Amino acid sequence: MRMESSVKDYDIMTQEQRQFLSDSWPGVMNWNVSMAEYCTLKAGGEAEALAVVSSHRELEKLVGWLGEQKIAWRVIGRGSNILVTSSGFRGVLIILGNEFSSVISRECSTEGVILVNAGAGCSVSRLVGWCTQQSLSGLEFMSGIPGSVGGALRMNAGAWGKEIGEYVESVFFVDTEGTFHNVPGSEIDFSYRRMIPRNKHLKNGIITGAEFSLPIGHQRDIFEKCRENQALRREKQPLGVPSAGSFFRNPEGDSAGRLIEAAGLKGMKKGNAMVSPKHANFIVNTGEATADDIVGLMNEIRQRVFEFSGIMLEPEVHVL
Numbered sequence: 001m002r003m004e005s006s007v008k009d010y011d012i013m014t015q016e017q018r019q020f021l022s023d024s025w026p027g028v029m030n031w032n033v034s035m036a037e038y039c040t041l042k043a044g045g046e047a048e049a050l051a052v053v054s055s056h057r058e059l060e061k062l063v064g065w066l067g068e069q070k071i072a073w074r075v076i077g078r079g080s081n082i083l084v085t086s087s088g089f090r091g092v093l094i095i096l097g098n099e100f101s102s103v104i105s106r107e108c109s110t111e112g113v114i115l116v117n118a119g120a121g122c123s124v125s126r127l128v129g130w131c132t133q134q135s136l137s138g139l140e141f142m143s144g145i146p147g148s149v150g151g152a153l154r155m156n157a158g159a160w161g162k163e164i165g166e167y168v169e170s171v172f173f174v175d176t177e178g179t180f181h182n183v184p185g186s187e188i189d190f191s192y193r194r195m196i197p198r199n200k201h202l203k204n205g206i207i208t209g210a211e212f213s214l215p216i217g218h219q220r221d222i223f224e225k226c227r228e229n230q231a232l233r234r235e236k237q238p239l240g241v242p243s244a245g246s247f248f249r250n251p252e253g254d255s256a257g258r259l260i261e262a263a264g265l266k267g268m269k270k271g272n273a274m275v276s277p278k279h280a281n282f283i284v285n286t287g288e289a290t291a292d293d294i295v296g297l298m299n300e301i302r303q304r305v306f307e308f309s310g311i312m313l314e315p316e317v318h319v320l
């Protein structure tokens, strides 16, 4: 299984580096942060540091300095598709704040279409609500997905047969050296829960926002569609308990939930992590589950589904 982090290659920050960041960083920098507070699974190890970056200038400066110092970093969104292991994240996790939360629109040369520019730090629910208010259709399928615009783009989030990549006109990145890029959608490969810019330089880049091309629709229809989608979620998914949504990727031609259920694993527990009895592809935190409980259950599911079906499930959740 591919771990989503390269941080294990980095050393813990030196006292001098910590002191420098504490003294010179103008924004919010928290130390030894329990990631349970920042993930929808409500579990996870500690991040050595967590920075909230409120402007492009701050972002470029921080990333540039961390790169020079060879300190690991990673941008996260609303934590609805990540799990930090019990050994924690060595380095700085970055959350995009203020300047990355705006939503604005402009005319498009195609009649009946509007270009919507949304910051990566904006929540998906705010973007969908804003589009509904403006009578812009297309993103109704995102209604109920609990992440940020940046996380949704990175994951090519999708539901009900649609994916966010279908509506992208361009994506804005800051590369690992701190340089800004505006990349047309045609230069980005969107596939099932993946987004890969063709420019290899941007593979680990930070998404700072995107422009979406959305047709003008009827407000009442858009609103109704969002409501329907939310009702379907309530019917099929365990929404009252902490989770990260679908935990495993669907294998080609099959569904992870079907395989887990067929292997008889609904309701299986490891500590306080449980395979949801309502939707087998959801691992839920029934109380004070630890990251070890969740990783342990994930491994057990993979093993048992493999023995049952010959298929090794791959996590959709990024384990950092």
Ligand SMILES: Cc1cc2nc3c(=O)[nH]c(=O)nc-3n(C[C@H](O)[C@H](O)[C@H](O)COP(=O)(O)OP(=O)(O)OC[C@H]3O[C@@H](n4cnc5c(N)ncnc54)[C@H](O)[C@@H]3O)c2cc1C
Residues within 6 Å of the ligand: 004, 040, 074, 075, 076, 077, 078, 079, 080, 081, 082, 096, 120, 144, 145, 146, 147, 148, 149, 150, 151, 152, 153, 154, 155, 156, 157, 158, 159, 205, 206, 207, 208, 237, 239, 243, 244, 245, 246, 318
């Ligand atoms: C109840 C529930 C239902 C869900 N339903 C769906 C669904 O229907 N469809 C679906 O696709 N997903 C679903 N999810 C999963 C999740 O909400 C999406 O994957 C979401 O898009 C993740 O966004 P986030 O901001 O929380 O990202 P995070 O979980 O914080 O991060 C996910 C990944 O993206 C990276 N990342 C985040 N922001 C940036 C950025 N600005 N630049 C570069 N990389 C970045 C992170 O490093 C990490 O690797 C669901 C989750 C829950 C809890």
